[in-house]
Amino acid sequence: MVKQERAARTREALVRAAAHEFEHTGYEGTSLTRVAGAAGISVGALTFHFSSKAGLAQAVRTRGDATVRACVAESGTGTEPALDTVVTLTLALARLLEEDEVVRAAVRLWREVPDGDGTWSGLWLPAVAETLDRAGGAGLGPAVAEHDVVLLAEYLLAGAESRLRERLHGLRAAGRGEGDDSVERHLARLWALVLPGLSKH
Numbered sequence: 001m002v003k004q005e006r007a008a009r010t011r012e013a014l015v016r017a018a019a020h021e022f023e024h025t026g027y028e029g030t031s032l033t034r035v036a037g038a039a040g041i042s043v044g045a046l047t048f049h050f051s052s053k054a055g056l057a058q059a060v061r062t063r064g065d066a067t068v069r070a071c072v073a074e075s076g077t078g079t080e081p082a083l084d085t086v087v088t089l090t091l092a093l094a095r096l097l098e099e100d101e102v103v104r105a106a107v108r109l110w111r112e113v114p115d116g117d118g119t120w121s122g123l124w125l126p127a128v129a130e131t132l133d134r135a136g137g138a139g140l141g142p143a144v145a146e147h148d149v150v151l152l153a154e155y156l157l158a159g160a161e162s163r164l165r166e167r168l169h170g171l172r173a174a175g176r177g178e179g180d181d182s183v184e185r186h187l188a189r190l191w192a193l194v195l196p197g198l199s200k201h
Contacts, residue, residue, distance in 0.1 A: 011049050013039040015063055018056045019105035024169070027057060027112045057109050064106020068123045071096050076127055082135030083149070083198060086128050087191045090153050093124060094160045094184040104168075107161060120161075121154055128153050144198050152194070160187050 017038035021030040032053055036046040050056040075089040096103050110120045132146040140149070160183040167183075 007049070010039070010041060010045065011059075013041070014046060014049060014056065015059050015102065019060050019063075019102040022057065022060055022109055023101055023105035027053075027109060032056070057113060060102060061106045061109050064100075064103045064109075065123060067096065067100060067103050068093070068106075068120075072124050072127045076131065081139045082131050083139050083195070085131050086149065086153055087188075087195070089124065089127065089131075090157050090160075090191070091184050091187055093157055094164075094187045095182070097161055097164055098182055098184060104165070108165075121158070124157075125150060125154055139199060141198060141200055149198060152198075156187060156190060160184075 014035065018030070018035045020038065021035050030053065032043055032046055035056065036043045039046070046056075050059060071092050072089065075092045076085065080088065097107070107120045110118075129146070129150050132140075132149055137146060140146070163186070164183045
């Protein structure tokens with residue numbers, strides 16, 4: 001039992017260290033030597049748990065996938081109107097991106113190393129479409145198509161992810177009026193701007 005617990009702790013440390021490396025240097029820039037060093041173990045011990053960088057990347061993606069799916073499931077448990085549910089989900093995902101390094105690493109890996117198992121947006125966009133479909137257009141203005149709301153959600157969250165990545169990597173200084181606001185608050189303000197045009201008056 002002690003061995004199993006120690007192995008589980010080692011795997012967890014490796015996934016966390018790998019997520020940091022993948023997020024900051026990408027798949028190609030990440031080395032097993034740096035991951036092992038960051039986790040405080042030897043490369044030999046790392047390869048005992050993960051035989052290759054691809055296997056380590058898959059573990060990070062699997063963890064990120066599970067976290068995003070849990071967020072989607074939790075956001076869909078309310079009884080609020082469909083459009084509000086979509087907004088709530090995108091804000092929760094923006095917060096997740098900001099707070100969870102493993103999720104950010106997984107998003108970068110999905111983008112850099114596609115493997116046919118889906119994409120980042122594929123984890124949550126279907127829930128947006130299903131939410132709107134179940135509502136049958138209820139709450140939307142007469143000229144607003146459900147698929148346009150899905151597209152808008154995808155574009156807004158892609159922008160939030162890009163802005164966060166640039167800020168975290170020092171590629172973008174805070175702009176005028178931006179201050180230290182989180183991307184979740186930015187997204188909330190953007191939704192507040194567009195919702196009147198989407199909703200029935």
